[in-house]
Each structure stands twice: as structure tokens, then as C-alpha cells.
Amino acid sequence: MKLPTIKHIRAYSMGGAAAKVHGQGGGDYHDQGKDHWIDDHIATPMSKYEEYKQSRQSFGINVLGTLVVEVEAFDGTTGFAISTAGTVGCFIVEHHLSRFVEGKRVDQIKLIHDQMLNATQYYSGGGGVVINTISCVDLALWDLYGKVVKLPVYKLLGGAVRDEIHFYATGARPDLAQKMGFIGGKMPTHWGPADGDEGIAKDIATLKEMRERVGDNFWLMFDCWMSQDVNYATKLAHAAAPYKLKWLEECFPPQQVESYRQLKQNMPKGMLMTTGEHTGTLEGFKELSEAGVDILQPDVGWCGGVTSLCEIAAVAKSRGQLVVPHGSSVYSHHAVITFTNTPFSEMLMTSPHADYVRPQFDPVLIDEPVPHDGIITAEELDKPGFGVELNRECPLERPFEH
Ligand SMILES: C[C@H](O)[C@H](O)CC(=O)C(=O)O
Numbered sequence: 001m002k003l004p005t006i007k008h009i010r011a012y013s014m015g016g017a018a019a020k021v022h023g024q025g026g027g028d029y030h031d032q033g034k035d036h037w038i039d040d041h042i043a044t045p046m047s048k049y050e051e052y053k054q055s056r057q058s059f060g061i062n063v064l065g066t067l068v069v070e071v072e073a074f075d076g077t078t079g080f081a082i083s084t085a086g087t088v089g090c091f092i093v094e095h096h097l098s099r100f101v102e103g104k105r106v107d108q109i110k111l112i113h114d115q116m117l118n119a120t121q122y123y124s125g126g127g128g129v130v131i132n133t134i135s136c137v138d139l140a141l142w143d144l145y146g147k148v149v150k151l152p153v154y155k156l157l158g159g160a161v162r163d164e165i166h167f168y169a170t171g172a173r174p175d176l177a178q179k180m181g182f183i184g185g186k187m188p189t190h191w192g193p194a195d196g197d198e199g200i201a202k203d204i205a206t207l208k209e210m211r212e213r214v215g216d217n218f219w220l221m222f223d224c225w226m227s228q229d230v231n232y233a234t235k236l237a238h239a240a241a242p243y244k245l246k247w248l249e250e251c252f253p254p255q256q257v258e259s260y261r262q263l264k265q266n267m268p269k270g271m272l273m274t275t276g277e278h279t280g281t282l283e284g285f286k287e288l289s290e291a292g293v294d295i296l297q298p299d300v301g302w303c304g305g306v307t308s309l310c311e312i313a314a315v316a317k318s319r320g321q322l323v324v325p326h327g328s329s330v331y332s333h334h335a336v337i338t339f340t341n342t343p344f345s346e347m348l349m350t351s352p353h354a355d356y357v358r359p360q361f362d363p364v365l366i367d368e369p370v371p372h373d374g375i376i377t378a379e380e381l382d383k384p385g386f387g388v389e390l391n392r393e394c395p396l397e398r399p400f401e402h
Pocket residue numbers: 038042170187188223225277326327348
């Protein structure tokens with residue numbers, strides 16, 4: 001089969017600080033409307049400032065917005081993907097990354113990936129919005145390749161190692177997640193070091209209440225979104241052990257590898273330490289792996305795309321660790337179903353009260369699969385590329401052209 005070359009790459013944004021329409025969700029899943037569990041007094045590194053404690057949107061968690069990257073081949077096939085990078089990402093795609101994409105054959109993904117990573121070394125700082133943008137281009141390229149050869153991405157990656165993916169749910173209501181068929185529920189912590197022992201007591205009270213509602217065998221986890229220090233995290237871990245907390249997630253910012261190493265030593269035996277969603281380099285994941293993180297949690301839209309996610313999974317595998325990506329819906333599903341060290345996956349609940357399953361990237365993707373009874377089957381992924389289409393009724397803007 002003679003493969004076509006890539007004619008054009010375009011970048012669109014939706015939501016974020018530069019847009020007229022807010023609170024839609026999409027690729028920037030923190031850009032939700034009012035009264036959403038995801039913006040209700042969640043502990044963050046900004047919680048030490050009283051004025052930024054109640055709402056993450058108050059300090060700008062949703063300023064970036066959604067980035068949509070579309071790639072078009074000379075045979076007329078198009079692929080696309082979404083991530084979090086908005087207008088900033090659009091600039092990088094149109095004015096910088098486009099040169100590495102246009103003119104290449106649709107299967108030259110690893111070459112394009114390497115050129116994008118190396119050409120942005122001087123301003124990427126090893127992560128953040130630049131890597132989100134590169135991830136989005138990488139995902140769009142995998143989608144295009146799959147659509148050209150009419151195969152799902154997971155088959156291009158070597159095929160499924162299991163027939164179905166089982167999910168835990170992240171949200172404010174593990175008790176409801178249990179009723180929806182999920183295997184566990186991960187809750188945000190609402191308090192942090194600035195609240196001292198009282199903060200620990202309040203989060204433990206919620207854990208205790210949830211444990212009473214779900215019984216002994218349902219997994220419960222805490223997501224700490226970089227809000228803690230080693231002393232606080234150690235105390236929280238020990239206070240949570242009687243309630244069978246399965247893991248403590250992302251206690252510290254990604255660069256604080258030493259803190260993770262110390263926490264692992266301090267934690268009760270059997271409790272897992274997890275992190276990785278804000279790490280953007282393979283080297284960063286290697287360090288976290290070496291520090292003893294039990295489950296690496298890259299976000300496929302923020303870590304370099306599927307191409308990087310496969311490399312990160314191999315790093316984890318080399319130490320007998322798991323890789324369980326941070327949310328990211330279809331972009332994750334097609335990769336994890338091919339990994340032997342991903343026995344389950346995450347569903348991020350974007351319904352305002354976490355009381356029903358809403359597609360994570362709603363409303364931007366058409367046909368985005370969601371777990372039923374906590375499961376998505378390999379069969380449901382059997383469509384070319386990532387198996388989703390772009391909802392062109394969304395208020396997409398193209399701020400730059402090349
Ligand atoms: C709930 C967390 O603060 C965050 O919004 C999502 C996350 O970190 C996760 O799903 O993991």
C-alpha cells in the first residue's frame with residue numbers, strides 16, 4: 001500500500017482565557033461551569049492563599065482551554081486530536097511544529113515526534129504547554145495513520161492484550177461510582193498543610209464515611225494534586241490506613257522527586273504511592289520510577305502523546321511497576337489495552353455531581369466511548385484511528401494560520 005504524505009496541519013482552540021465561550025469542558029476538562037465537584041475547594045499548591053482556596057478557576061486552572069489539531073493527507077483523509085493548550089498551542093503548531101509534519105508520510109510518526117521534541121528543547125522546559133501541544137500533534141498523527149490504513153490505533157500498536165478495560169472513577173462520589181459498576185473511586189483531598197491536623201481530620205472523616213458506604217472491598221484513593229509536603233502526606237497516609245486507602249496520589253509537584261522517595265519510605269506497608277500526570281519527559285518518569293512510585297500516571301495528552309506513553313510504559317515495566325494513565329479517554333484506551341502492565345484504567349467523572357457517566361471530553365468528540373458497568377471492550381475500539389470524530393458545532397476558533 002502506497003501511503004500518502006501530509007498536506008496540511010491546522011490548530012483550533014476552544015474555551016480558555018482568550019475565548020468568548022467558557023465552561024464547556026472539552027480538552028481542558030477543568031474548564032467546567034459553576035457548581036462542579038472539580039472546582040469545589042480542592043487542595044492545591046495555591047491553597048495556602050486564602051483567596052485562591054475555594055476555586056481552582058480563581059487562580060486560572062482553566063486559562064489554557066482546548067487545543068484541537070487537525071492533519072490532512074494528500075489523499076483527503078483527515079485525523080485530529082485534542083488536548084489542553086488552547087491559543088498558546090495553536091501558535092506553536094501553526095508557526096513552529098507544522099514544518100516537521102507537512103510533507104512527511106503518514107507513517108513517519110516517530111521521526112516527527114523526535115524532531116518536535118528536539119526542536120522545542122530551547123523553550124519547552126521539559127514539559128508544560130509545549131509538551132501538551134506536541135502530544136496533541138502526535139495523537140492527531142496516530143489518528144490520521146489509523147484512518148488511512150483503516151485500522152484502530154491499538155492494532156497499529158501491536159494489538160490488545162485483554163478483551164476489556166476495567167475502570168475506576170475519579171470524582172466526589174465513590175459511593176455512586178460503585179453503583180455504576182466501577183472497581184474503585186478516587187476522591188480529591190480538600191485540605192492541605194495550611195490546615196494542619198484539622199485538615200487531615202476532615203479528609204479522613206470523608207474517607208471514613210465513604211468506606212462505610214462502599215464496604216471493605218471497593219477501592220478508595222486520595223488525589224492530592226501537588227498540595228502537600230512530606231510530613232503532611234506521611235501523617236495523612238497513616239491516618240488513612242485503617243480505612244484501607246489503596247493509594248495516595250500526586251502529593252507533591254513533579255520535580256520534587258526526593259519528596260516522593262522519602263514518602264515511599266514513610267508510608268504504611270501495602271499502601272501505594274502514585275504520580276505522573278504533570279510530568280512531561282521520559283527522563284522525569286525514569287526518576288519517579290527510580291524513586292519507588294508504584295503506579296506511573298502519565299497523561300497521554302500531556303506527556304508526549306501515544307509515542308511517549310509507550311516508552312513510559314516500558315520504563316515502568318522494567319521495574320515491575322504499573323502504568324495507569326491519567327484519564328484522557330480514547331487516547332488512553334487505545335494504548336493501555338496493548339500494555340501488559342495496565343490492569344485497569346481511570347475514568348474522570350465530568351458530570352457536575354459525579355452522579356452519571358459523561359464522556360470526559362464532552363462536547364468535542366463525537367462517539368466518545370464511555371464505560372458501561374465500569375467496562376469498555378476492545379470491540380468498542382474497533383474503528384479506524386481513535387474511532388472518534390470532531391464535533392464541528394463546538395465554538396472552535398483558528399487564531400493563527402501559516
Ligand atoms: C481531581 C483532581 O484534582 C484532578 O482534577 C484530576 C486528577 O488529578 C486525576 O484524575 O487524577
